[in-house]
Amino acid sequence: SYELTQPPSVSVSPGQTARITCSGDALPKRYAYWYRQKPGQAPVMVIYNDRERPSGIPERFSGSTSGTTVTLTISGVQAEDEADYYCQSADTSASHWVFGGGTRLTVL
Amino acid sequence: EVQLLESGGGLVQPGGSLRLSCAASGFTFSSYAMSWVRQAPGKGLEWVSSISDSGGNSIYADAVKGRVTISRDNSKNTLFLQMDSLRAEDTAVYHCARDFEDGFGDWGQGTLVTVSS
Numbered sequence: 001s002y003e004l005t006q007p008p009s010v011s012v013s014p015g016q017t018a019r020i021t022c023s024g025d026a027l028p029k030r031y032a033y034w035y036r037q038k039p040g041q042a043p044v045m046v047i048y049n050d051r052e053r054p055s056g057i058p059e060r061f062s063g064s065t066s067g068t069t070v071t072l073t074i075s076g077v078q079a080e081d082e083a084d085y086y087c088q089s090a091d092t093s094a095s096h097w098v099f100g101g102g103t104r105l106t107v108l
Numbered sequence: 109e110v111q112l113l114e115s116g117g118g119l120v121q122p123g124g125s126l127r128l129s130c131a132a133s134g135f136t137f138s139s140y141a142m143s144w145v146r147q148a149p150g151k152g153l154e155w156v157s158s159i160s161d162s163g164g165n166s167i168y169a170d171a172v173k174g175r176v177t178i179s180r181d182n183s184k185n186t187l188f189l190q191m192d193s194l195r196a197e198d199t200a201v202y203h204c205a206r207d208f209e210d211g212f213g214d215w216g217q218g219t220l221v222t223v224s225s
Contacts, residue, residue, distance in 0.1 A: 001170060033211035035153070042203060042215040043145075043153065049209055086153050088211060095167055097143070097155040 002026060002091035004100035011106040018074040020103045022087030025068055032070040033088040034063060036081075037102075043086065047072060074105070082107045110134040110214045112204050117219030124194050124223070130187040130204030130216060138162075138182040141207035144189050146200035147218070156202070157189065172198075194223045 004024040012018045022032060034047040045054050047063035050070060060075045070089075074081055087100040116128040130142070143158040157178040159166045166178050177190040187204050201220050205212035 031210065035212070037153075042217050043212070044215070045208065045211055045213050048211045048213075052209075054208070054213065084152075088153075088155075090210075096169065097158065099145075099153040099155060102152040 002096065002098050004087055004089060004098050006085075006087060006100040006103045008101070009104045009106065011108055012077050013108045014079060015076055018077050018081070018105055020072045020074075020085050020087075020105065021069055022071070022089075022100050023069045024089060024098070024100075026092045027065065027068050027070055027089060029092060030090045030094065032063070032065065034061075034072045035086045035088065036083045037086065038083045046085075077105075077107055079107050081105060110206065112206065112214060112216030114202065114204055114216045114219040117202065117221045119222045119224065120194055121225050122195060122223055125190070125192045126194065126221060128189040128191065128202055128204075128219060128221070130189075132185045132187065132204075132206070135206070137180075137185040142180060142187045143205045143207065143212060144178065144187075144202055145205055145212065145215075146198075146202045146221075148197075148200040151200075154200070158207075159187070191221070194221075196223050199223050 031049045035043040037043040050065045051063040062073045111133045113131045144156040157168045159178045163180045175193045179188045201218035203218040204216045206214040
């Protein structure tokens with residue numbers, strides 16, 4: 001079955017830039033989506049269609065893509081950005097949605 | 109304001125059944141595809157099933173195919189998930205989500221399903 005691979009954890013200091021990667025063979029052909037989930041809360045979409053921001057999401061969140069890897073970049077990280085981040089996409093046939101395993105972002 | 113409110117979770121024995129509901133408000137329900145996504149305790153997100161806006165098309169994760177049926181009642185703005193032959197590994201919080209550009213744009217808080225004897 002299709003898999004998306006994320007690093008388990010990323011740590012940055014406040015004000016620095018955090019980059020969270022997500023790798024999958026079908027990513028060159030399928031859009032990627034990113035979600036932020038804080039403890040006890042429902043996930044929130046922060047990036048759609050690889051690089052678009054939903055309304056209400058700060059400009060410091062951005063998405064990019066290169067080959068089989070997509071990247072969520074958070075510039076000027078703030079303490080409130082500490083959360084779990086998940087990527088999501090579809091398999092090659094677009095018959096299944098898949099989530100990455102999640103990355104815990106720690107703000108030091 | 110978009111609101112998604114899940115219900116129907118609870119404790120069920122292995123092999124049992126549950127029917128989850130998701131009451132939607134704040135948008136034109138019949139215009140959007142909808143999905144169920146689950147999260148086992150302390151684990152990551154797992155897509156379960158999606159249904160088209162009309163209800164005419166649905167897809168399922170391999171882990172639940174044949175045991176789960178997604179449906180919707182557009183006249184009542186409600187999404188359903190019928191779960192049969194439940195297993196311990198189905199224990200999770202089940203979220204309903206509204207489609208946005210083929211992603212999951214809005215989520216409910218979820219309902220907890222516990223499968224245990």
